[in-house]
Amino acid sequence: MTYIAKPKIVHGGLSRNGLGLTVRDYEGGMSTLCAGCGHDSVTAAIVQAFFELDIPPHRVAKMSGIGCSSKTPAYFLSASHGFNSVHGRMPSVATGAAAANRELHLLGVSGDGDSLSIGLGQFCHAVRRNLDMCYIIENNGVYGLTKGQFSASADVGSKAKKGEINQQPPIDAVQLAMALGGTFVARSFSGDKAQLIPLIKAAIKHEGFALVDVLSPCVTFNDHEDSTKSYAYTRQFFHRAVHLDYVPPADEIKAAYDEGEAMPIQLHDGSRIVLRKVSEDYNVQNRGAAIDYIRAHQRKGEIVTGLLYIDEGEPDMHGLNRTNSTPLTELPYERLCPGADALTALQQRFR
Amino acid sequence: MDPTPTSGTEYFHRVVDCQWACPAHTDVPEYIRLIAQGRFSDAYMLNRGSNVFPGILGRVCDRPCEPACRRGRVEDKPVAICRLKRVAADNRDDITDRLPVAPEQKNGKRIALVGAGCASLTVANDLMPLGYECVIYEALDVAGGLMRYNIPAFRLPPEVLDEEIGYIVDMGVDLRLGTPVDSMRELLDAGYDAVFVGTGAPKGKNLHIPGRDDSENIHIGISWLESVAFGHIDKIGENVLIIGVGNTAMDCCRTSLRLGAKNVKVMARKPRDFFKASDWELEDAEEEAVDIVVNHSPKEFVIEDGKLVGMTFELMEYDIDDRGRITDTRIVGETMIPCDDVVLAIGQDNAFPWVERDLGIEFDKWEVPVVDPVTFESTREGVYFGGDSAFGPKNIIWAVEHGHQAAISIHKYCEGSSLTDRLPRGVTLQSAKMGIHEWSYSNNFDPVSRRLVPNVDLRERFKKLDIEVELGFSAEQAVTEVERCLNCDLQTVFFANLCIECDACIDICPVDCLTIEENGTEEEIKRSLKAPFLEDEQQLYVSEPLKQTGRVMIKDENLCVHCGLCAERCPTSAWDMQKSTVAIPYAIDEMNQDEARCQPERKAG
Numbered sequence: 001m002t003y004i005a006k007p008k009i010v011h012g013g014l015s016r017n018g019l020g021l022t023v024r025d026y027e028g029g030m031s032t033l034c035a036g037c038g039h040d041s042v043t044a045a046i047v048q049a050f051f052e053l054d055i056p057p058h059r060v061a062k063m064s065g066i067g068c069s070s071k072t073p074a075y076f077l078s079a080s081h082g083f084n085s086v087h088g089r090m091p092s093v094a095t096g097a098a099a100a101n102r103e104l105h106l107l108g109v110s111g112d113g114d115s116l117s118i119g120l121g122q123f124c125h126a127v128r129r130n131l132d133m134c135y136i137i138e139n140n141g142v143y144g145l146t147k148g149q150f151s152a153s154a155d156v157g158s159k160a161k162k163g164e165i166n167q168q169p170p171i172d173a174v175q176l177a178m179a180l181g182g183t184f185v186a187r188s189f190s191g192d193k194a195q196l197i198p199l200i201k202a203a204i205k206h207e208g209f210a211l212v213d214v215l216s217p218c219v220t221f222n223d224h225e226d227s228t229k230s231y232a233y234t235r236q237f238f239h240r241a242v243h244l245d246y247v248p249p250a251d252e253i254k255a256a257y258d259e260g261e262a263m264p265i266q267l268h269d270g271s272r273i274v275l276r277k278v279s280e281d282y283n284v285q286n287r288g289a290a291i292d293y294i295r296a297h298q299r300k301g302e303i304v305t306g307l308l309y310i311d312e313g314e315p316d317m318h319g320l321n322r323t324n325s326t327p328l329t330e331l332p333y334e335r336l337c338p339g340a341d342a343l344t345a346l347q348q349r350f351r
Numbered sequence: 352m353d354p355t356p357t358s359g360t361e362y363f364h365r366v367v368d369c370q371w372a373c374p375a376h377t378d379v380p381e382y383i384r385l386i387a388q389g390r391f392s393d394a395y396m397l398n399r400g401s402n403v404f405p406g407i408l409g410r411v412c413d414r415p416c417e418p419a420c421r422r423g424r425v426e427d428k429p430v431a432i433c434r435l436k437r438v439a440a441d442n443r444d445d446i447t448d449r450l451p452v453a454p455e456q457k458n459g460k461r462i463a464l465v466g467a468g469c470a471s472l473t474v475a476n477d478l479m480p481l482g483y484e485c486v487i488y489e490a491l492d493v494a495g496g497l498m499r500y501n502i503p504a505f506r507l508p509p510e511v512l513d514e515e516i517g518y519i520v521d522m523g524v525d526l527r528l529g530t531p532v533d534s535m536r537e538l539l540d541a542g543y544d545a546v547f548v549g550t551g552a553p554k555g556k557n558l559h560i561p562g563r564d565d566s567e568n569i570h571i572g573i574s575w576l577e578s579v580a581f582g583h584i585d586k587i588g589e590n591v592l593i594i595g596v597g598n599t600a601m602d603c604c605r606t607s608l609r610l611g612a613k614n615v616k617v618m619a620r621k622p623r624d625f626f627k628a629s630d631w632e633l634e635d636a637e638e639e640a641v642d643i644v645v646n647h648s649p650k651e652f653v654i655e656d657g658k659l660v661g662m663t664f665e666l667m668e669y670d671i672d673d674r675g676r677i678t679d680t681r682i683v684g685e686t687m688i689p690c691d692d693v694v695l696a697i698g699q700d701n702a703f704p705w706v707e708r709d710l711g712i713e714f715d716k717w718e719v720p721v722v723d724p725v726t727f728e729s730t731r732e733g734v735y736f737g738g739d740s741a742f743g744p745k746n747i748i749w750a751v752e753h754g755h756q757a758a759i760s761i762h763k764y765c766e767g768s769s770l771t772d773r774l775p776r777g778v779t780l781q782s783a784k785m786g787i788h789e790w791s792y793s794n795n796f797d798p799v800s801r802r803l804v805p806n807v808d809l810r811e812r813f814k815k816l817d818i819e820v821e822l823g824f825s826a827e828q829a830v831t832e833v834e835r836c837l838n839c840d841l842q843t844v845f846f847a848n849l850c851i852e853c854d855a856c857i858d859i860c861p862v863d864c865l866t867i868e869e870n871g872t873e874e875e876i877k878r879s880l881k882a883p884f885l886e887d888e889q890q891l892y893v894s895e896p897l898k899q900t901g902r903v904m905i906k907d908e909n910l911c912v913h914c915g916l917c918a919e920r921c922p923t924s925a926w927d928m929q930k931s932t933v934a935i936p937y938a939i940d941e942m943n944q945d946e947a948r949c950q951p952e953r954k955a956g
Contacts, residue, residue, distance in 0.1 A: 003788040004788075004794060004795045004796075004914065004916070006859055006861050006916060007795070007796030007798070007861045007912065007914060008798075008861070009425060009796060009798075009861050009862055009910075009912065011425060011862050011863075011882070011910050012424075012885060012910075013862075013863065013882030013883045013885060013910065014863075014882070034922065035855055035919065035920045035921060035922045036851070036853040036855045036920070036921065036922025036923070037853075037855075038853065040854075040855055040858055040859075040920075041853065041854045041855070041858055043858070044854070044857075044858035190853075190854070191852055191853065191854060193854065217853070219851075219853065219922045223851070231851045231852065231853060231899060232851070232899055235852075235899045235900060
């Protein structure tokens with residue numbers, strides 16, 4: 001038969017979340033990406049994360065730019081709001097959405113081209129203003145939609161499918177975000193949902209800009225030998241710095257952790273993340289040390305993953321600008337726009 | 352866990368739940384696909400190959416396939432497999448030139464078959480094309496056995512029986528009607544090369560309680576049905592009690608309604624969950640306003656002035672545990688229910704008064720012959736039993752399978768080879784991939800619910816005894832129902848060496864039946880599954896270790912809907928959809944095998 005959609009079958013083993021929804025209620029349309037694309041796994045992780053957090057789909061706004069990654073919001077949370085913006089301009093549109101309705105969960109999905117080439121400036125400023133959103137970069141090192149040219153995140157020495165070798169140094173979204181004052185910086189791998197799903201959950205719950213840079217192999221143009229972003233290469237050089245568990249507000253921290261080994265961090269809504277160090281010398285709350293650690297492992301060819309830096313103390317965009325606590329969308333029109341007389345009166349004060 | 356072996360015959364056969372559950376292993380998904388293509392004759396012939404009587408079984412089969420059907424686990428109701436079989440039978444063209452034929456040149460072996468029921472007819476069906484001469488002895492004046500006199504004509508019209516029995520008899524079977532066999536000794540002395548006994552379980556069980564012998568209005572179910580079938584009984588009282596809730600009881604109550612009864616009650620000793628009757632037969636009876644009364648245990652027949660006026664029952668109460676078993680029983684009262692007639696339908700027994708006990712044919716303490724469950728040979732070489740006469744009452748489809756197996760044994764016995772050295776079953780697999788998004792089967796899941804077979808109007812159907820109640824599926828219904836089949840024979844076949852662990856199959860699977868995990872014990876693996884492990888009867892597939900991480904691919908076969916999306920989303924074709932065909936050997940395959948064995952010698956000579 002011809003192309004079929006994933007059939008919606010409510011079977012006996014399907015669990016329901018606190019809202020009475022099944023994971024199938026968080027899905028979207030059928031993916032049109034290549035079979036085996038890492039992005040589809042990230043989509044599945046996003047679906048699972050929102051399902052587990054009991055977030056109603058209509059309280060989410062999905063934002064994206066242009067690229068394979070930016071197509072994916074069509075494949076999850078079909079009952080959510082969404083905006084597919086101009087290439088590289090998603091952070092501006094997301095800023096506008098956040099300004100208008102601070103109660104929506106903002107989820108940005110972008111790629112290495114969209115965020116690190118054409119949209120690099122936009123990305124940097126979204127980090128700086130600590131926009132309250134979960135920002136996922138589906139990072140595969142190539143421009144898949146235009147047949148596999150190197151992107152700005154391609155590693156030096158990585159070989160393209162046709163044999164060309166990249167010589168320009170890569171832009172690392174993680175180090176960039178840390179340098180710009182990012183308050184939640186993480187890296188993960190599309191092929192490791194056990195790590196990715198709790199990271200996305202924590203990123204959604206973090207108040208401020210939460211970057212999750214996900215290595216997401218391009219099966220068509222960047223999954224060959226001598227690629228540094230293939231499934232096989234990533235699995236070989238994958239280095240977990242920290243293990244993260246997400247604990248919802250109501251739940252007790254059940255697992256027994258040894259003193260000093262585990263570190264619970266309270267998030268703004270009362271939920272907690274519990275970090276367990278895999279490496280002795282890693283400090284997730286020391287920006288400088290974290291960057292040094294990542295660089296040291298980068299020199300050895302290793303890819304450091306996990307929650308790499310978190311700071312729950314910094315105000316987000318609304319806090320920095322001391323905006324109204326009520327979403328603008330809920331204010332009566334008369335208060336949003338007090339009229340020409342009020343404007344004249346205001347202007348009079350500055351004369 | 353060790354990697355699951357799938358190269359044998361069993362793994363993929365078991366995935367096809369219906370075919371695994373069918374005693375004769377009818378290739379259900381394939382014939383449903385043939386119906387979907389409008390190839391009714393092909394579907395009929397495929398059925399006939401394994402179950403011999405598609406028209407009959409399409410109406411009255413006990414359908415063990417349907418409770419097994421995967422669709423019943425995915426939704427509530429299984430595919431209407433049995434009624435689709437009737438669609439193939441009803442819509443077939445003339446298939447007489449496709450039937451097996453007996454060769455002109457016989458092989459010189461003569462086989463005696465006792466009883467012209469489904470078991471003996473199957474043996475004849477399998478042996479005639481091999482050149483055997485088959486002689487069937489039948490006590491009655493008509494062939495068909497239980498199918499003829501125990502199943503009412505309003506469920507199974509005589510024309511359907513005549514036609515399908517004719518297909519076998521017309522191969523040249525020597526059918527001797529009205530010829531009861533009174534002595535096994537005489538039959539053995541008559542010089543046959545082998546004897547097959549397919550005499551069924553013709554003796555209805557009696558109920559020995561006070562008053563039993565004091566009225567003529569107390570009938571034994573199967574004998575009564577037989578008298579009705581042959582026109583010896585054509586009426587019954589207004590108020591009738593049926594004792595027992597098996598399928599025979601259902602036939603008795605519905606027959607009573609057609610003979611003038613106004614008020615029919617089926618009396619059950621236990622609650623509904625313990626009934627022996629199939630759900631659909633109960634539903635059919637209840638549609639005809641038969642009252643099914645539970646927790647009434649017969650105590651005595653009430654006779655006044657030599658006339659049956661009613662029956663007293665003890666009112667029962669049961670304690671039932673969480674697993675549905677009765678833990679305690681109490682009598683909590685007594686009641687009298689008035690009636691004019693009582694029909695006893697509480698079971699059947701074999702009866703072999705004609706088999707002398709000094710012939711080396713042993714019987715157990717219940718007077719059931721000792722029969723090998725594989726070869727169907729009795730304790731005397733050359734004498735075989737099959738159908739209800741072998742292991743007690745079962746149903747038609749079991750009798751057919753017994754017949755197939757006995758035919759193989761008889762052939763091997765006549766050839767002088769070992770009865771236990773039988774051809775094994777085989778499974779062949781062939782990829783169903785036609786293109787990137789194209790498979791050679793209809794892989795989309797159609798959420799449509801089970802179609803209901805239309806019945807003759809309730810006012811019309813009682814006018815005559817032999818108005819067939821079920822009308823069979825209309826073309827529109829059949830077209831819809833065939834799409835409910837999940838094509839379980841389109842197997843998901845995994846090649847661990849190709850997998851790059853991208854999770855595409857796991858993310859796309861609509862029923863979460865796939866998991867990639869660290870290997871572990873069976874318990875650990877069951878706990879790690881993406882969807883909970885719910886069906887112990889269903890198989891768990893564990894792959895070889897995967898290349899990149901050494902983890903394993905695990906598949907819980909329970910809920911797989913065979914949509915092929917895992918294979919479609921796999922970038923490396925580590926998953927493939929492959930059509931499995933289960934080869935079931937019959938007597939003719941054993942013969943062809945013998946010939947193949949001889950060939951190298953011929954060449955050498």
